[in-house]
Amino acid sequence: MPDLQALVTDFVLKLKRRKIEGSQATAKQTAELLRQVVSQQRMPYTNQASVLIDAVRAVGEQLIAANPIGELSNSYLFLAVGNIVRRVLHIIREENLSSTTAAMEGLGLTAGSDDDEGEHEDRPGLSAAAVAAAARSTLRAPSLQTLLEDIPESAVAPHPSSSGGDSEGKSKSADRGSRSKKLKHDVIEAINELIQDIDTCHELISEQAVEHIHQNEVILTLGRSRTVKEFLCAAKEKKRTFRVFVAEGAPRYQGHVLAKELVGKGIQTTVITDSAVFAMISRVNMVIVGAHAIMANGGVIAPVGINMVALAAQRHAVPFVVVAGSHKLCPLYPHNPEVLLNEFRCPSDLLDFGEFSDCMDYGSLGGSPLLHVVNPAFDYVQPKLVSLFITDTGGHNPSYVYRLIADYYSADDLVVQQNST
């Protein structure tokens, strides 16, 4: 679809040029793009789910491949893109499965009798309920319960269409026609729910603020996270009195912006430098920060400086709380190069070119200056340093993250790129 292709390239350009601010907007626009892909996809009579999955995968690969590793200074946005692509793939598989199990249970005894002929001699006497139950288990992440079971791929999706095809004739084909529309419809509905979840994640997180922030507490944060801001403001609105220390978050100094916003809401705020965090941490009751992404092991990709805050918090036994929407949950592990390699931002944030131009001049001194300036953008915080994750689904331990991943993602979708390494 040339129309669709144009949309995709447009989106990729916007990402590269940083026209999209923040992971929430990125996630929402990715979901909307994928919704377009699904609704414009022509659906055949059989194997609908795989057609959809292939289409979404193709677009997903294009989006993710547009981020050459380590080159762009907003690669965490591409992580968000990857998350949403995988979420949509999982949605397609789930919707497909629930519609086929409903169809199979509806077919009931007829499916059972069709089974005995032809293809399924190796499973004599299996009731339709058994096949449905087994098919359901293929979607769930593999577990000890299903270890001994063996349901081949053919048991899912094409099964009802192939078994009923010849014998039932017209009534089945009408049924199939309506089912194909139904799958698309279900998937689009589910994507709409996903978009709504992304939209409302801040409200859901902020609702939990009152449980965590108590009267007369001192909170520390670093830099400016929109989620943290709304979290603190929600607590203020529920009449909690507390104070906030804001570490300025060099070299972008977004902490200054946050401090101004908090004062505007009537919260007592203190601004400190990043280097002062260790000195002030003993006066703090709790640290609340935002994150760019949450990894599958519970580790956190956060703006630079937050690892230092986490270490200080651990040293002084201060709870370290991370607030993040569930669209930031990434099924990858930190060893993955997509995640591991840090971004380096512009050195002019640190040093003014004018003053230091002779030290940093690549033209003189044989092309290799003695002065280098490094401006990394991210920090990786180990899971053992995090006390609690607050997401739109509630508060969770870092060791619980694997469950959320199993709920939102399928194991088959972890590698979206086909021809890597």
Place this chain on the structure above:
Amino acid sequence: MWGRSASFLLDKRLRDQHPSLSSPSSSSPDSTMDPNPNPNHGVSAYYQTRAEHHAIVSSDWLAQAQAAVDREDDTALMERPHASAAVSLSASKPFSVIDEFNYWRKKPDLAEAVAAIMALAAVIRSCEATTMMELEIELKKASDTLKSWDTTSISLSAGCDLFMRYVTRTSAVEYEDFHAAKLRLIERGEKFGEISMKARRTIAMLGQDFVFDGCTILVHGFSRVVLEVLKLAASNRKLFRIFCTEGRPDKTGLRLSKELAALGVPVKLLIDSAVAYAMDEVDMVFVGADGVVESGGIINMMGTYQTALVAHSMNKPVYVAAESYKFARLYPLDQKDLEPALHPIDFGVPIPSGVEVETSARDYTPPQYLTLLFTDLGVLTPSVVSDELIQLYL
């Protein structure tokens, strides 16, 4: 090959009488053929199997093996009717679940739990029950026999429990016809060998992802799963080197280094005490597991706990590669909470009388020292284990 440990004890006995080593005679009973391992030997049958599978072949061992085989033919004829009378329902049936289990266990590539499940599948095949309840009762009996035969092996009891749960669950609703159900159970049980091979391949795929170019991996113990991971990483042209601990007294380091050298991977052998010394240069630690307990900790060869402690204190990740059927419903609170599994240790010189030797073959590593578990269910943090077990048993 069973002669290995039996001959050691023979030699010891001979040495106590004469100072020179002599070749084995055929008088000591071979504990693997007994329904119960002889407690006087202080040798766990489980560790005997491991020795059997992986012993380095040398000429005197071949001679011992030959002597052992000669002995087996004699004892087998005496033992078999006795064993079968003990375990089968009717005296006329020669079927013995222990024999079946031993048969499968001999195959070097087969894990302990797989052998147990194959043996139980064979029990179903040969049983004469006509209802699910009868079948389950017979299976339970066979499973208890297997477990009591070797009380130290965790993966054996975990495998038995897993199969029993599967039988109970499958029989409940889904099969109208008993014979169909029985056939299916037999089929799944026998296919379990394939499942276990597939499990190893999955784990290899997941684990080799964590091996990056230029890394140094410390390996302790000889685990076929870990070997599979390293083989796959090597075949994917990753450049890495291995530090192998010697693994006294099982000589696991020597065996492993032989395998890895064949793959062209640079290997360095360390004595067990050199782990802390070398830990600086190491990027990650890989171990297998004899069993994974409910807390998320692992039971593995002696020395694993030590290695994990050192790695933890130097912030190196410890990765465990274990198949999911090794998850067991145990919760050891300390090292002594396990069934003692002993194996003989040869110091090369006679030990003075009055001096005790710690002969335990395995230790328990608590979950806080482990970073990630690679299983066929995916890459898991240690806290997932109890979740999986709860889902299975409740």
